[in-house]
Amino acid sequence: MKQAIGVIDSGVGGLTVARELMRQLPKETFIYLGDTKRCPYGPRSEEEVRAFTWQMVNYLLGKNIKMLVVACNTATAYTLAELQEELDIPVIGVIDPGARAAIKVSQNKRIGVIGTEGTIESKAYPQALASIDQDIRVNDLACPPFVPMVEEGILSGPKAEGIVSRTLQPLKDMNHIDTLILGCTHYPLIKDLVQNEMGDHIQVISSGEETAREASLILAYHKALETDDHTPRHEFYTTGDMEKFRLVANSWFEEPIQILKSVELEHVSSSA
Numbered sequence: 530m531k532q533a534i535g536v537i538d539s540g541v542g543g544l545t546v547a548r549e550l551m552r553q554l555p556k557e558t559f560i561y562l563g564d565t566k567r568c569p570y571g572p573r574s575e576e577e578v579r580a581f582t583w584q585m586v587n588y589l590l591g592k593n594i595k596m597l598v599v600a601c602n603t604a605t606a607y608t609l610a611e612l613q614e615e616l617d618i619p620v621i622g623v624i625d626p627g628a629r630a631a632i633k634v635s636q637n638k639r640i641g642v643i644g645t646e647g648t649i650e651s652k653a654y655p656q657a658l659a660s661i662d663q664d665i666r667v668n669d670l671a672c673p674p675f676v677p678m679v680e681e682g683i684l685s686g687p688k689a690e691g692i693v694s695r696t697l698q699p700l701k702d703m704n705h706i707d708t709l710i711l712g713c714t715h716y717p718l719i720k721d722l723v724q725n726e727m728g729d730h731i732q733v734i735s736s737g738e739e740t741a742r743e744a745s746l747i748l749a750y751h752k753a754l755e756t757d758d759h760t761p762r763h764e765f766y767t768t769g770d771m772e773k774f775r776l777v778a779n780s781w782f783e784e785p786i787q788i789l790k791s792v793e794l795e796h797v798s799s800s801a
Contacts, residue, residue, distance in 0.1 A: 531755060533558040533764075534744070535594035537585040540568035540680050540769075541777040542715030543600030546623060548782060549737035550598065551763070553745055556754075558761040560592055564794065565769030569676040570603040571645020571713075578647060580799040582608045586616070588766075588797050594618065595753055598744060600714050602627075602644055606651035619747045624648075626743050627710050627736030628657035632665065634732045635708040641700055641731075642669040643723075644712030645676060654712055669712075670700045679715040682776050685722070693722045701727065708732045718781065764788045 534554075536547050540563045547561050562585050564570075570578050582604045586597065597620045599605045599612065605622030612620045631640050642654045649671040658665045674692050683689050700706075709731050711717055717735040724733050748754045765786050767774040778786045 531558055531757070532593055532595040533560045534596045534598060535559075535589035535592070536561045536598045536600050537582070537589065537604070538563045538600045538714060539570040539603065540565040540676065540715065541774060542676070542679065542713060542718065544778055544781050545714050545717040545735060546598065546600040546737045546740055549741040550744060553741040554748075554755075556757065556759070556761065558755070558763060560589060560594060560764045560766070562589060562766045562792070563768070563774065565680060565767045565774055567768065568680055569645060570601060571647045571671070571673065571676060573647065575607045575647070578603055578607045579611070581794070582612075583799045584794040584797040586612065587799075588792065588794060590616075596620070596744065596748060598740065599623065600740075602653075602713050603647040603651075606648050606653035619751065621740065621743055621747065623714060623736040623740050624653050624712075625657050626739035627712065627734060628654060628661060630736060630739040631708050631710045631734045632658065632661055634734065635665075637705070637707050638662065638664050639666045639668070639706045639708075641703065641706040641709040642667060642712045643672045643675075643697070643700065643709065643716065644669070646671045646673060648712050654710060668700065668703045668706055670697070672696045672713075675719065676713065676715045679718050679777070680773070682773060682780075684718055684777075684780065689719065689722055693719060693726050697723065697726050706731065708734060711735045718777070762788065764790070766790050766792045768792055768794055
């Protein structure tokens with residue numbers, strides 16, 4: 530098999546990034562691993578997130594991947610620099626691409642960020658935004674109910690609308706922002722709910738498109754882009770309930786996913 534690009538996430542959320550990667554890089558083969566059994570990562574300690582992330586990474590390294598995309602914001606915040614230093618393949622996360630995308634569209638330099646507890650506490654987005662433009666003002670908000678809701682496949686309807694409305698109320702009170710970063714890759718699955726709640730005057734940004742663009746540029750730089758015309762056979766792995774994973778995946782992709790397997794990560798080495 531041609532060398533694949535590995536994509537890891539705490540659960541199903543990274544599928545939003547994987548779909549954009551597949552759209553922009555249609556000749557590439559992708560191997561996706563979602564740790565749905567231990568999701569969400571947001572409330573977990575940095576030590577736990579690092580250990581779980583390394584288990585996923587080492588599992589995919591065993592499949593001879595040529596690039597790693599960390600499609601989990603919490604894992605990106607806690608492990609990206611370490612992974613980039615330790616691995617001899619390109620590694621990209623989703624925080625810097627998301628920050629760049631938001632700065633491109635913001636008119637008043639006031640940007641909101643929603644994410645898991647871990648991502649918000651890490652201050653990774655404010656730091657990424659400030660590294661590009663120190664005049665950016667950031668309001669961030671942890672949204673703990675969102676990831677479990679998405680993992681359960683509650684993506685629309687009155688229950689989902691109520692959860693989104695209650696959770697986002699503190700951010701709505703800060704009505705001076707003009708751009709909102711979905712700082713968790715689960716959140717694009719409920720992007721319409723978030724947009725409706727925040728209002729059409731707010732630009733809602735997810736990092737998938739910018740992350741895929743960065744992946745393409747890096748592969749081109751390393752002369753590692755796939756050039757053969759063929760139909761890629763993507764592989765999807767989950768540590769949890771395969772049917773729940775399939776339900777969300779099939780609602781997100783235009784075609785049903787073909788290869789879905791369950792894996793156990795507890796016995797995989799958790800360090801490089």
